[in-house]
Amino acid sequence: MRCIAEPAAAAQDRPLDLVARSSTSLRGFRVSDVPYIVPIVADALREHYDPDLYPSLSATWPDGFLVATDPSDVPIGFLLGVHQVEGEGRVLMFAVDREHRGRGLGTVLMNAFLAECRTKHLRRITLEVRVSNATAIRFYTRYRFSVVDMLRGYYSDGENGYQMARDVG
Ligand SMILES: CC(C)(COP(=O)(O)OP(=O)(O)OC[C@H]1O[C@@H](n2cnc3c(N)ncnc32)[C@H](O)[C@@H]1OP(=O)(O)O)[C@@H](O)C(=O)NCCC(=O)NCCS
Numbered sequence: 001m002r003c004i005a006e007p008a009a010a011a012q013d014r015p016l017d018l019v020a021r022s023s024t025s026l027r028g029f030r031v032s033d034v035p036y037i038v039p040i041v042a043d044a045l046r047e048h049y050d051p052d053l054y055p056s057l058s059a060t061w062p063d064g065f066l067v068a069t070d071p072s073d074v075p076i077g078f079l080l081g082v083h084q085v086e087g088e089g090r091v092l093m094f095a096v097d098r099e100h101r102g103r104g105l106g107t108v109l110m111n112a113f114l115a116e117c118r119t120k121h122l123r124r125i126t127l128e129v130r131v132s133n134a135t136a137i138r139f140y141t142r143y144r145f146s147v148v149d150m151l152r153g154y155y156s157d158g159e160n161g162y163q164m165a166r167d168v169g
Contacts, residue, residue: 024076024105026112029058029065036075037067044095047156057082057092063116064089068096068105076100079109081116089117089168091127094136110143117168126165130155140164 034051042048057080058065064081077096081089091113096105117125128151129136145164154161 023071024100024108025069025073026108027067027069028062029054029067029078029080031055033067033075033078037078040075040078040095040097041093043098045093054080063119064113066109066112066116068109070100077105077109079113081113083120083122087123089113089120089122089125091125094127106139110139114143114168122168124165124167126163128154128161128163131160131162137162137164144169 031054034054037054038049038051054065061081061083064083066079066081067075068077070076077100078093079091080093082092083089094106094109096109114125125145126148127140127145129140131150143166145166147162148165149163151161151163153159
C-alpha cells in the first residue's frame with residue numbers, strides 16, 4: 001500500500017479561514033463515501049485502489065479514518081490512518097479535493113488525526129510521500145515530520161518516496 005503532521009505552533013494555532021470554518025464538517029468514514037473518495041485519490045495521489053479497501057481499512061481503526069465534508073455532507077477531503085505497528089500510527093492516504101485546498105482543511109484533518117493518536121496513546125506517526133510532492137513535504141515539515149528513509153521505486157509509476165516520521169508528542 002503506497003501513500004501514500006503537533007504542527008509548528010504557528011500552524012496549529014492558526015485560525016481557520018471563514019470559508020473552511022463555516023462550511024465544512026469533520027466526521028468518521030462511511031461506506032457511502034467511497035464513490036467520492038475514489039476520484040479524489042485518483043486525482044490527488046495518482047493511485048488507484050480497490051474500492052473495497054476503504055471499508056476494510058476503516059474497520060481496523062474507525063477513528064483513524066477522518067472525512068471532511070461540504071454542507072451537503074459530500075466528502076471533500078480525508079485522512080486515512082492505520083495502526084499496523086505497536087505504538088505507531090501511519091498516514092496511509094491524505095488528500096483534499098483540489099478545489100478546496102489552501103483553506104485549512106488539511107490542517108483540520110491532521111490536527112484531528114494527531115488528537116486521535118494521542119487518545120490511542122500512540123508514540124510515533126509515519127507516512128510516505130512522493131519525492132516530487134513539495135507541497136505535501138512542506139506541509140508535513142511544518143508538522144515536525146522529518147525524512148527518515150528514501151524508498152526507491154516506491155510508487156506504481158516508479159517514482160521514489162520519502163518515509164517521514166515524528167513523535168506524537
Ligand atoms: C497536502 C494537502 C492534503 C493539504 O491540504 P490543504 O487543505 O490544502 O491544507 P491547508 O489548507 O491546511 O494547508 C495548505 C496551505 O494553505 C495554507 N493555509 C492553511 N490554512 C490557511 C488559511 N486559513 N488561510 C491562508 N492559508 C492557509 C497553509 O499555510 C499551507 O501552506 P503551505 O503550502 O505553505 O504548507 C493537499 O495539498 C493535497 O490534497 N495535496 C494532494 C495530495 C497529497 O499530496 N497528499 C499527501 C501525499 S502523502
